[in-house]
Amino acid sequence: MKKISTFLIGLIFTCSYSQIAIIKDKxxxxxxxxxxxxxxKIIYKLKENEAFWYNYDDYEEKKNWIQVFIPKDKFCVDYSEDMYLKGYIHKSRLLPIEYLKNSHQKEVQLHYEFKGFNRTxxxxxxxxxxxxKIDGRKIWGTDGNYPKREIKKANLIVNNTRINIHKVLxxxxxECNENIKVYKNKDSYFIKQQHGDGSGAYELIWVLTEKNGITQRLVQDISK
Structure with a gap:
C-alpha cells in the first residue's frame, strides 16, 4: 500500500491509499x-491500457464501485490543484497492473545516463x-533539498526498437535508479519504478507501445 503525498490528500484525493490499474472490458x-x-452521469470513458490511480481502500473493502483518479495531463507534467478527474468505475472493470503478466526480461530495456546536479x-x-521548483517545475526525489544527481539521457529499447523519451518527461x-518491473497487456508495456529515498520517495509509471512510444507517464509521492 502506498500513502499519497500531503498535497494530494489536501487538494485532490479523498482516499488514504492509491494504486495503479487499467481496465478489463471486452x-x-x-x-x-x-x-x-x-x-x-458518465463523466469519462477509460480506454483499454490507459493507466490511472484507484482508491485502494475501496478495493480492499470489496465495494461495488471503486473511486478512480484520472490524470488530465497524461504525462503528469503539469502540477496544480486541478490535475485529476475523480469518478467511479465498477469493481468488475478494474485490473491492477500487478495482476498483469510480467514482460520477458529482454523485451524492455531502460537505461538512464546520469550527471551530477549543477545549480548553475x-x-x-x-x-x-x-x-x-527547478526550471519552473516541481521536483521529484527530494523533500525540499537540492538533488544530488539528474538524468542526462534516458535510453529505452523495446524489442530492439529504440523509443524516444523527450527530456521534458x-x-x-x-535521484533515480534503474530498477524496473515491467508488465504487459497485449501490445502495451507498463514500466514501474520507485525512485528517491525516505521523504523524497516517489513512484513512476511509464506506459508505452513499440509502435506509438510513450503514451503516459504517471508520478506520485510515496514517501512515508
Whole structure:
C-alpha cells in the first residue's frame, strides 16, 4: 500500500491509499461515473491500457464501485490543484497492473545516463539549501533539498526498437535508479519504478507501445 503525498490528500484525493490499474472490458472502454451510483452521469470513458490511480481502500473493502483518479495531463507534467478527474468505475472493470503478466526480461530495456546536479545549469526558486521548483517545475526525489544527481539521457529499447523519451518527461525526475518491473497487456508495456529515498520517495509509471512510444507517464509521492 502506498500513502499519497500531503498535497494530494489536501487538494485532490479523498482516499488514504492509491494504486495503479487499467481496465478489463471486452468493449475496449469503461464508463467513469460521477458518483458510486449506477445510473449517475458518465463523466469519462477509460480506454483499454490507459493507466490511472484507484482508491485502494475501496478495493480492499470489496465495494461495488471503486473511486478512480484520472490524470488530465497524461504525462503528469503539469502540477496544480486541478490535475485529476475523480469518478467511479465498477469493481468488475478494474485490473491492477500487478495482476498483469510480467514482460520477458529482454523485451524492455531502460537505461538512464546520469550527471551530477549543477545549480548553475538551472533556474530555481531556492536559496542554495532548500528548493521547491527547478526550471519552473516541481521536483521529484527530494523533500525540499537540492538533488544530488539528474538524468542526462534516458535510453529505452523495446524489442530492439529504440523509443524516444523527450527530456521534458525526465528533467523533473531526480535521484533515480534503474530498477524496473515491467508488465504487459497485449501490445502495451507498463514500466514501474520507485525512485528517491525516505521523504523524497516517489513512484513512476511509464506506459508505452513499440509502435506509438510513450503514451503516459504517471508520478506520485510515496514517501512515508
Amino acid at each position: 468493449d475496449g472502454y469503461t464508463n467513469v461515473r460521477k458518483s458510486s451510483l449506477k445510473d449517475t 545549469n538551472h533556474i530555481d526558486d531556492g536559496n542554495g539549501y532548500l528548493v521547491n 525526465y528533467n523533473d525526475l531526480y
